[in-house]
Amino acid sequence: GENVEQHPSTLSVQEGDSAVIKCTYSDSASNYFPWYKQELGKRPQLIIDIRSNVGEKKDQRIAVTLNKTAKHFSLHITETQPEDSAVYFCAAKNYGGSQGNLIFGKGTKLSVKP
Amino acid sequence: ETGVTQTPRHLVMGMTNKKSLKCEQHLGHNAMYWYKQSAKKPLELMFVYNFKEQTENNSVPSRFSPECPNSSHLFLHLHTLQPEDSALYLCASRLAGGADTQYFGPGTRLTVL
Numbered sequence: 001g002e003n004v005e006q007h008p009s010t011l012s013v014q015e016g017d018s019a020v021i022k023c024t025y026s027d028s029a030s031n032y033f034p035w036y037k038q039e040l041g042k043r044p045q046l047i048i049d050i051r052s053n054v055g056e057k058k059d060q061r062i063a064v065t066l067n068k069t070a071k072h073f074s075l076h077i078t079e080t081q082p083e084d085s086a087v088y089f090c091a092a093k094n095y096g097g098s099q100g101n102l103i104f105g106k107g108t109k110l111s112v113k114p
Numbered sequence: 115e116t117g118v119t120q121t122p123r124h125l126v127m128g129m130t131n132k133k134s135l136k137c138e139q140h141l142g143h144n145a146m147y148w149y150k151q152s153a154k155k156p157l158e159l160m161f162v163y164n165f166k167e168q169t170e171n172n173s174v175p176s177r178f179s180p181e182c183p184n185s186s187h188l189f190l191h192l193h194t195l196q197p198e199d200s201a202l203y204l205c206a207s208r209l210a211g212g213a214d215t216q217y218f219g220p221g222t223r224l225t226v227l
Contacts, residue, residue, distance in 0.1 A: 034214070
């Protein structure tokens, strides 16, 4: 089945700097890769996703890149702000089951210092 | 947000108690999920329901019993739990056959004494 590794587990940056979180996956058949943001005490919320037919997707200060050959994808946050502080989870859609389920990484706790 | 709701938000129970968690989605979705979120662990998929039928049981102990009476409601019945079952239990829903995006509820913080 699918296995998703996420690094780093914690990341601290100064406000205004960029932050990069990386994930690797094992199943080459996976074709959907979402990123979720979970603020303290709140639910995970989708912030951006990418499919395997594109290599990069941007939404304002957030971008995701995908390297299918190497089986890794990354989240890039530019001009970080204190409100970006949260736990970020990557996921890959595993088609091992009948409908395909999301397999999540362990999460990265991002702290943005003002 | 009111798309996916969960009750109760917090629950404390003893190991001999029986309780139930409830999830309701108002998004017109037809696939629902239970996840367990523990400290320093990834989100663990527990159960999947598609069109009210359970399509996945991810090796979950029988002390957790799901129920999906219709596409909008999902329950997780709990009995004789262990302290290590203390965690945040998240429900999610998706439109099967449509977008892959899963929408999460706020979760139930469960503490087993």
